Amino acid sequence: MTQAEKVSRFQAKLLCPATPDSASPWAFVLLPKHVSEKLPRRGRTTVEGSINGHPVQVTLEPDGYLSHWLPISRALQEAIGLEEGDTVALELSPVDKEPEPDMPPDFQKALAAAPEAQTVWMGTTTIARVDWIHWIVSAKQAKTRAKRIADACEMLACGKKRVCCFDPSGYYSKALRAPEAVELSIVAKRRNA
Template identity: 60%
Template sequence: MTNIRFKAKLLRPASPKGAAWTFLVLPKDASAKLPTRSMTTVEGTLGGHPFQATLEPDGQGSHWLKVGRALREAAGVVAGDTVAAEVAPVAVEPEPRVPPDLKKALAAAPPARTQWSSLSPVARRDWIHWIASAKKAETRERRIANACDMLASGKRRACCFDRSGIYSKALGAPEPAD
């Protein structure tokens, strides 16, 4: 795949107040060149500075990129700037970081852990994102228990997770600050 070049405005999120990070939403034509509407890891440049990050779906058929302070400062850009970026999907999807509570639950459920180990990094990332998208602690706990049960029964994908954010609002770009 060739590199995807675009320009986008760097935005500050409305929440949390005083966030040190910024974000940008890829133009729809740039996003359409990616292999999936769901999360996809890319490497590229922002303002000429190299980075690797996972783009997330914005819930509107495009993707968004969280730009941390270090990348923003290295690229010499600030919120409100229109920045030039270039991205391409990575050749090998990186392993996701497994949250401690999920790691503990998988350790206590050998059949679930065996199935987890057989999954691709993308599938593991989807399970993690489904669990992490819970708004309440009780819901998160229930999703971890359900994930272990589903994995132990042979399921490879979270049953009800919309990877694109279009059909549910579990995924989406942050609201920009005024």
């Protein structure tokens, strides 16, 4: 596939999550399946392109149905001048090289305390590190996250370069999915309140 064939142009509605998972407001876009099919993987993957002509490089999240969704921060919404319910024009293509994922401080501290695990960690691929971190941060409870960090250090110390038993697409486990969207009439009421 040529670089031009990897570029996807489409329009989508900017949605508001029914239950935002943080204090900071954000929105999201669901990618059409044919757009995700052009991407190199069904798990987290980074793309570059534009939203309404504004250049972006963002990481897509798996939706659990072999496609992706795109989180859009409040800061990015404000920079582009977007509001929930707007139809946005997107142009996206996979990056040539996946960037290093942000390292969660708690996992970084655990790796620093486990030299054998850190050595194996440094020998893994960027994609493997993306999956390890995704597995850790996708834990819903602090107790589960702490266990996953301990398990990751143990598995890495044993020489495992890939996280086992983690479906980065969410398709088989149904553990990962796009957020449910608020009805646009509710968004309008919030805006006018």
